[in-house]
Amino acid sequence: MRTNLKYSINGLYAITPEEHDTANLLRKVKLALQGGARVVQYRNKLADAATRLEQASALLQLTRKFDVPLIINDDAELAKQVDADGVHLGGDDGSVAVARTLLGAQKIIGVSCYNRLELAHKAVKLGADYVAFGALFASTVKPDAPVATLTLLQQARLEIHLPKVAIGGITLANGASALKAGADALAVISALFDADDICLAARRFTNL
Numbered sequence: 086m087r088t089n090l091k092y093s094i095n096g097l098y099a100i101t102p103e104e105h106d107t108a109n110l111l112r113k114v115k116l117a118l119q120g121g122a123r124v125v126q127y128r129n130k131l132a133d134a135a136t137r138l139e140q141a142s143a144l145l146q147l148t149r150k151f152d153v154p155l156i157i158n159d160d161a162e163l164a165k166q167v168d169a170d171g172v173h174l175g176g177d178d179g180s181v182a183v184a185r186t187l188l189g190a191q192k193i194i195g196v197s198c199y200n201r202l203e204l205a206h207k208a209v210k211l212g213a214d215y216v217a218f219g220a221l222f223a224s225t226v227k228p229d230a231p232v233a234t235l236t237l238l239q240q241a242r243l244e245i246h247l248p249k250v251a252i253g254g255i256t257l258a259n260g261a262s263a264l265k266a267g268a269d270a271l272a273v274i275s276a277l278f279d280a281d282d283i284c285l286a287a288r289r290f291t292n293l
Contacts, residue, residue: 090193092154092170094215094248096123097290098272100158102279103131107140111147113278118151120287122277124270126173128158141167154193161187171195171214176204181211195250200233205245216245217272220253221263226274227253235266242267257286260293 099122104110114125125148127141141157145167148155154170157163161184164172171193172184184194196213198204205216218238220230230253241249251260251268256276263271271290280286 090191090214092124092193094124094193094195094250095269096271097121097277097287098124098126098250098252098270099277099287100126100128100252100272100274101144102274103129104140105132105136107136107143110140111143113283114144115147116283117277117287118148118153120284121291122153122287123291124154124156126156126158126272127169128274137163138166141169145169156193156195164188164192173197173217181208181213185212197252199231200237201231202237202241202244205241205247209245209247213247215248215250215270216241217250217252218268219251219272221251222254222256222259224253235262238263238266238268257289257293260290264293 099117101114127144129137141163145155156171156173157169158173159175161172161179165187173195175197181194193214195215195217196208198216198218208216218233220227221233224230248269249267250270250272251263252272255271255273260271277286
């Protein structure tokens with residue numbers, strides 16, 4: 086595990102909802118940050134390139150004020166363009182090596198490993214900075230996602246010496262079990278940004 090990074094991956098890992106209105110997106114993310122979110126990942130699969138650039142740039146300014154890293158989902162080119170703190174790569178989003186060459190040694194690269202421990206071992210060898218496992222629970226965002234288990238997280242804790250992010254259907258009710266099994270961070274979308282009080286929800290996740 087690299088120790089020269091500015092940020093560590095732990096705590097509440099807030100993944101942005103699909104939100105076309107940039108002002109509303111910033112409002113929601115600010116509330117999450119005020120509640121204690123330690124990482125923000127910008128994810129918007131529906132927006133056009135101009136909107137994604139606008140939103141990523143605005144989010145970077147916001148996260149800088151809270152000294153929290155901004156990770157861009159799936160798009161190393163956009164991460165480079167706005168000078169974000171890193172990128173998160175899914176299974177079809179390009180290689181760690183290409184992202185590292187593009188972004189440089191000081192940026193964070195995370196990798197989705199779904200329910201496959203061998204992908205996490207591969208990510209370690211390729212120089213990733215954290216790995217994500219899921220969906221751990223039923224997910225409304227990705228209902229057809231591969232299902233990971235708490236047992237897998239427990240095994241990963243023994244074998245993978247990188248921060249481990251639990252994702253998929255994470256709620257206040259089940260988040261503690263993921264942490265106990267070995268997760269360092271909880272990646273949350275719906276249970277955070279669909280809450281009536283986003284700041285309070287973030288604080289409760291942080292308190293876990």
